[in-house]
Every structure is written in structure tokens, then in C-alpha cells.
Amino acid sequence: MAKYGGWAGKVLRVDLSTGRISKEGTIEKYKDVLGGTGLGYKVLWDEVKPGTKPYDSENKLIFGVGPLAGTGAPSNGRTAITTIYPTCWPKPLVATGHFGGDFASQLKYAGYDGIIVEGKADRPVWLSITDGKVEIKDARSLWGQGIRRANLDIVQELGPTACVAAIGIAGENLVPMSTIINNVSHSAGGVGGVMGAKNLKAIAVRGSGYVRVAGDKGEWEKVIKHHLSLLGANNQHVVPNSPQPWAEFSHPGVRWVASKGRAWGAAQPPIDTGTCDPHDLNRIAYRTNNAAFYLGKIAWQYTVRGNGCTSCPIRCHTLLRVPYLPEKYGNGITEYIQSTCVRLIFGRFLYKSFADGVLGRTAFDACMVGVYLIDDLGIWDNYGQIERDFIKIYYEGIIKNKIGDAEFKSYSWDKYEKGDPSFLFDLIPRIARKEGELATVLGRGTGALFDQWGLSEGEWKKDEKIGYWKMGHPQHHSNLEAYQLGAIINTQYNRDVQCHTHTNFLRNGLPIKEQKRLAKDLWGSEDAVDDIGKYTPMNINKAKMTRWTLLRKELHDSLSLCNWMAPVVASPLKERGYSGDDTLESLLYSLATGEKVSREELDGIGDRIFCLHRALMIRDMGTKEMRKEHDTFPEWVFKDPQNRAPFTPGTTHMEKNDLNLGMDMFYNLLGWDKATGSPAEETYKKLKLGYVAEEFKKNGLLL
């Protein structure tokens, strides 16, 4: 029997240039970085040279899952896909896309902790993995097909339990703004083109094995039940959005939308979501209806149920049945639509307005059409940036000025201005096919507006409404809601930060008094958190929370715990004073793997993974000057549209010296040099990254 539980024990390596398929030991090479993003960073560090371009055959595409994937731990369906990113501007650098669904668990059940895809096939292929049997198969009949069709064809061959991660036409055409999608709606953004460049249409996995839990089984069951008992609704929102008998508080902005009278209207028979007492663990799935949260009450009547990932009771992907869609919009649209979060509102986001408002029928239809198109063609939205860019460049007359008259006239702009959802059939397929100047630029991402159209990045950085942060990517849960913490974490990645550790807590719906009480236990002081619209100067506890936020993000991404749900540091339980459990990750890891670690020790591994990510950036950018060259803020962060001073009630805008102090504190807690933002030699060594220090010594990148 293997020494450790949790891990499957093998990482699959597939060289598409040679057709060679091999396996290597997970524990020997990757245990120190757990899996997921950690595994991806390690492979890039060891095997991909600085300067490698995203679509070079030397670039690698690493599908990493962690030791908790495929166990019974709640919300363990995450896969991290790490590569050199095609949308990172002006220079492609390391980043990760993530998807949920069943890919991670199927991969584990088939016996693998990851797949390293390298090289480039000489013709379209797909990868078939059924337990020990791994085959590279001809995909010429699938090439040119949408994601749904590809999925269906492969599932018919491998059986209904197979999970298919496929690219659409966008990925095939090497559109940088493209996705890989599994189970039809679980998408990882920015990585579809890299897969397309390898001529790889899909990876299908079917496993018949299991994940061994090494620890005491009774203890494991106890921890799982404890974990479930602390869960809220999506994003760990722990109060309902309207008063419920059991609830002391409610908050109109949270995603716990269940209530008596709110029913899944398209279920047969319709299901009333009810009061959902948090002690009733059999009703967790009724708490969330993200279609209703994002699209308004119109969505209830079309809701069939919540769908989601392996072992997750939250079911954040709402399945809708909208019978009139095929007849009304044609173009092959189905009456079943399933999505969540930013992709659910893609269609609506692309328009400036609708005659019947953003919660009306037209906007709803736009969302349905949008999901259908981007999920079938495999287009990425870059956390809403492509939509915001599009509105700006259209209404400022930039599109008209930049593309030829014939191309401009080929679009039905009258439909667009009227908010007609059918305009999406005009625009979106062209992006996937790189058809024309406009579609090609949009498909390259925001960076293309700067280097292809000569627009000024500085202009994008001035405007809060455009939401742009840097390097071709937008802000993501930034100072707009998390003040210094939000601003600092948004400096740390090469794409949007994709971090929910902090916002899962800050938006949980508890009154600030309760949040502050919990914050004192978690980060040493009530002052670690601020009430919304009333932020205070930087302090060391905010810096501690910032560090914790990012280390936990990397831990979740490497363990395969969903960072859209974890950490669970607050709960809906009044009898616990609404506290969650900050040790859940270490409890689960210890029992699953059999290696007992404390919360602090596991956070240390998160620190190592985050530091390795930092090292990759330093190496590939070829500079130690990360604070100056990388960790930057857009101008809008410091500019209040109403000219209110920093710290004035109502503003979310930062004060420069205060934020610089925040950066100092953050670097200091990580053992990074304050002047450069580079980790010190002793930090690398302490984190068992001595090999990084040794390499940096040779090429002058060590402090």
C-alpha cells in the first residue's frame, strides 16, 4: 500500500509530438507543492525555458489536481490548468485557469494527479484516458465541432461517466481569449488556444478506481460532517437574503436566495426552496440559485435545479429550461442552458442597456444566448473585461475608426444599440473564427487594443468603470470591496487574481460587528476588516489577512478545494457565534494523506507554492524589480469620481502612502525585500526552494 493517501500517485505525461505516453511518481517530484497550481508551477520551473511563447510546442499545458480531489471532502472538484498565458500582455507569463466539474475526480479515479501535455500533434487528436489505458486518438471528425457536440461524440464512445474537457472553435483557431470546458459548462479561461496550438481537441477521462483516505475513517466522516455543518450558500454566504424564521440576520446582497415561495419552477413538479434551516444538511443545495441571484426573479420559473462539481452540495451552476429559446433565436440554441457567475451574465454585460431594464426579459434572453454561444464556441470573457472593452470602443467610436467601412457595415449595429440578443449571433462566432479585424482584436484580449490598435493602456488605467488593472487583465475583488487587501492582492498575478478567500468572508452577509469579532480570532484584531464604505488606514492585521488570503488561495488551488467556497471561517450557526473553522484544510489534508500537519504547517506549503509562482515571474521577466515592474496599481485606484478624500465615508479609493505601507507590510510578512518585492535568499531556503536561490545566484536574479 502506498505510504500516502489522497494522491493517486502518478502524473501522466503526454508528448504529442512523439506520441510518447509516460507516467512519473507524484510523491517523489511534486508532494512538496501538493498538486494543482503547485504542480503546474513546478513543471514550468523545471521544464519550460524563459521566453517560451504560449503557442510554442515547447510550452506545456499542465492539468493539476490535488490530494483532496475525488475524496468526500466538500467542494473538491477543482482542476488547475497552468501554462504560459497568451492573454498576458505585453509579455506572456505564467498563469492558471481553473475549472470545476468532474474532471478532477475522474482523473484521480483513473489513477492520476495531473497531466503534463507537451509538444504538438501533427494532426487534430484527442486524448482518451480510461484507467491505465491512455490513447492519443484521431480528432479530425471532431475538429470544427462545438464543445457540446465534441462532448457528446466522445461520451458516446467512452460511456456516460466519462468527463470530457474540450476546446471549441475558438481554441482550434488559436484565439487567446478561449476556454477549455468540461461537463459542458465548467470553463477554464485563457487556455483554450494553448490546447488548440497542440492540435488537442479534448481530453476525456473515465476512472473506475477510488481515492484512498489514509487516516481513521470514523474521524474522516466526522470532519466531513463538521465541514458540511459549517457551509453556507455559494461563496460561503452565511445569512439568507431575506428574513427567514431561523435567521438572526439577513442581507439583500447575498447568494443565499432560498425562501418559502421561491420555487424551481421548471422542475417537475416544481420545488419550493423553503426556509432552509442551516442545520438541515439535506437542503444545502436549495440555498443557492445563481440564475436568480444574477438574472433576477425571472429566472425562478425556468430553474430546473442546481448543478455543480464533484462532492459539492452547493450546486452553483443553475440548470435552466427556457422552452421558447429555439424558436425565438434559432441558430441551434437549445432550451437547456446551464451556467454560473460571470459567464451567466456575459450576454447582458455586452450591452449598454435594454429597453426593459437589466432584469427584464430581453436582458435575460441575452444572457441565455450569451451562455449558449461562449460555452459552445469556447470563448473566454476575461472576468467581464471583453464586454466592458467592447462597450467602450463601440460607444467612443473607436471600432468605426479602426476597422474598414465594409467590415463595420457588416455588423447589425442597430440591433446592438437596441439591446437585441440576436446581435450576439453576429459578433461571437466571428471572434471564434477570427473573422475580420474587430473579432480578431477582441479575441486577442485587451492587450491587442494597445499594441494592434495603438490605444493607450494609460487611458484604460484611469477609468474605474472599465475595471482594468494591468497586463491585459481586470481587477478582481479589489479595493472596491476589500480596500488595501483587495488592492495588494490584485498586484500579484499575471491575470486577474481569481481569489475569493477574502471576499467569501467580507461578503458573507454578517453584520460588521460579527465580522470584526471573528476577525479578532483569525487575524489578531478587529481592525483587520473594515465596514463597507468606511475603510480605515493600513495596519499589520490587515497585512496578516492579506498574506493569509493569498496563501489560502494557492492552497485551495493546489489541494483541489474550491476557492469559490473555501475557506470556511464563518458559518450560519448562531450557536457557534457564526464562527467557521480555520483548520479544516489541515484536518482534511492530514486525514486524507496520513501526513499530520498543523494549520500553520500547511499554510507554510501555501507560502512555498506562492513563492515559487513569484520566482517564475522573476525568472521569466528577467528582473528582481518586481515592486516597480510588476506589482503596480492602476491610476483609478487613487482617484475618487466624486473627489472625496481617502478614508472619507462612501469612498473606496486609496491613499498612495498608505497603500505603499501596506505593500511594505505584506512583503515583510512573506520574507520578501521591501524595495524590490523579491524574496530574500533565506526565504527561498526556508521554504525549501533552495534550487530557485541557486539558479538565481547564477543569473543575477538573487537579492
Place this chain on the structure above:
Amino acid sequence: MPTEEQGKPFQRILLMIRERSKEGQLVSTKEILQGFKNQGLWIEGKQIAESNHETLLSGMMKEINDLREIPDQEGHPRYYSSLLMSEAYAKILIRKEGDPLLLITNTVRESSATCSRPTPISLFLGPPFMLSQEEIDTCLLRMREDNQYQDIRQTTTSIGTRFLYSTLYLTPDRGPMLAEWIDVGQVNNP
């Protein structure tokens, strides 16, 4: 039900209170006493006289930790189980029996004070409030005309949702900003 409660003469009443609390309803003294009467209560082989039912009720209140009492609009007690209903919810139910204007203004003030958050007007259309649009509109009109409610301000978000907040607890700088964040900002920053 905890084992020590089983076999008590008030067991069925206790179950009824808990069940009603779960459903979001309070129980009146009259309903409890009627319940005792219907049961024909016996202790140690002797039937309890109706005149002793109130004593039994106070005994039940003392003995059962989760039972709570809240006065209604006339000061008469109503009962609920704190295991299944919060005090905040019980208060709403009591307010609901009175003037809808007070139901709205007290809810808005409490939300602004305790939770630093404005209240969407549409909240009052749904459970447990269940006011009609007409009732709400009448209350908004009365609020504007009565000096006692001048702290209650209305703000409309960029997508047209109306919120109320109290300036006793949220400044005019912050109230509209919070409403916009709740209604638009959180959805646009998923």
C-alpha cells in the same frame, strides 16, 4: 426532542410551538391553553383542572430552555422556540400585526443600525412582510409627510431599484453607495 421532555404533559404543545416556529409562526396563550384543554391533561393519574392550565404553562416556560415569550401589539405574550426562530424574526411577526408604516420604518432603522445596510423596498412584498405595493406606496407617502420619519431616506440605484435607509445610522454619502454596491456592484463583480 430531548429525552427529558418526553412524557411531560406539555410534550404535544411543545412540539406544536416548535413546529409553528419552524414555519415562521408565533403561538398565542389562547392557543396553548386550548391545546391543553383538548388534550385533557393528566399527571400521575389525576386530570389537571382547566384553572391550573396557566400554572402548567408557566412551568413549561421555566422548564424548557428554548421557549421564548414576546409581547404582541396589546402586550399579550406570544411564544416561539429560539431553536427554530430568531428574536429578530419574532419581532417582525409582531410588528406585522400593527401599522405597516412602523413595520417598514423599524425594519429599515434596525437594518441601518445593526447591519449598516439599506433595505430594498421590494423586501416588504415578500415573506414574512407580505405587504401589497399599494400598502407600501401609502407608507412611503405617510413617511414623507410625518416629521417622525424624516431620517428615512430613499435612494434609487443605477438599475432602478429603490432602497430605504436611516440617516440616524448611515450618512447620505454612504447609504446610496451601499445600495449601489448591494444591487449592482456585487453582481457586476461576481
